[in-house]
Amino acid sequence: MAEPLLEMRGIVKRFGRVEALRGVDFHVGRAEVVGLVGDNGAGKSTLVKIIAGVYQPDAGQMFFEGQPVVFRHPSEARARGIEIVYQHLALIDLLSIDRNIFLGREPTKRIGPIAILDKARMEREAWSILQDIGLRRIRSPSERVAKLSGGERQSVAIGRAMHFKAKLLILDEPTAALSVRETRRVLDHVLEVKKQGVSVIIISHNIYHVYEVSDRIVALDHGRKILDVPREKVTPEEVIDVIRTGAPATPQPEENQRV
C-alpha cells in the first residue's frame, strides 16, 4: 500500500471521565476522500480536532507524510497543510470576504523599513479565489461575510484552504442546514479538490452526502472505530445500520474490513 498522507495509531483522548477516543487507528491516503460518520458523541469532532492541532491526544501516534508529528497548536497543523473548516466557525461575520480569506496570513508590502497590509493584493487574490470557486454573484471581495448564505460561506472557506495549498482538507458538517443546491455546490467542491490531489475528511450526519463523495467510509461509536471500508463494498443503508446498532449487523465478507 502507498504511504498514507496521514496515519494515526492507537489514539486515546479523555475529557475528565469521558473517554472520547479509545485507541483509534485512522488513515487518509493521498487524494482520498474519507467520510467520517457516527452518532452524536461518537468522537468524530475530537478526532479531527486532534489532526488539526486543536487537541492533543493522551496516547497514540500520528504521522503526516511519513513523519511522526505532534501538533501543539492549530498553526502547526496549518503549517503542514492541514486546513479544517467548521460548520459554524467557517468565517467571521463582521469582516469582509477578503479579510476572512487572509485572516492571520495577510499579504504585506514594505514601505521603507515598515511592513504594511497589501490591500490591493489581498483584494486581487480574493477576487480570483471567488472566481475559481464559482461565486459569481458576489460583486466585490470587500463585501461583508454577513451577506453570504451558508453555502457561500462554506465555499469561501474551502476556497481559502485551497489558496493556502491545503494537502488535507477537513470539513466538519459542511452541508448541515444547507439547501439542496448549496449542498450540491459543496459536494462538487469536494470532488474538485480531490481532482487537484488534495485529501479530504468529511464529517456528516447525512450518510447519503458522505457516501456520494467518499472513497472510504469510517464509522466511530463511543470512541471506537466500528467500520472502515471502501465505499463500493457497502451501501448507505448498511452504513446507517452499523451506526444504529453500533456494530456490524450481520457477519460480513472479509474484504469489507469491518472492525
Ligand SMILES: Nc1ncnc2c1ncn2[C@@H]1O[C@H](COP(=O)(O)OP(=O)(O)OP(=O)(O)O)[C@@H](O)[C@H]1O
Ligand atoms: N471539550 C470537551 N470537554 C468535555 N467533553 C468533551 C469535549 N469535547 C467532546 N467531549 C465529549 O467527548 C465525546 C465525543 O464528542 P465529539 O464531539 O468528538 O463527538 P461527535 O462524534 O463529533 O459528536 P456530534 O456528531 O454530536 O458532533 C462526547 O461524549 C463529548 O461530550
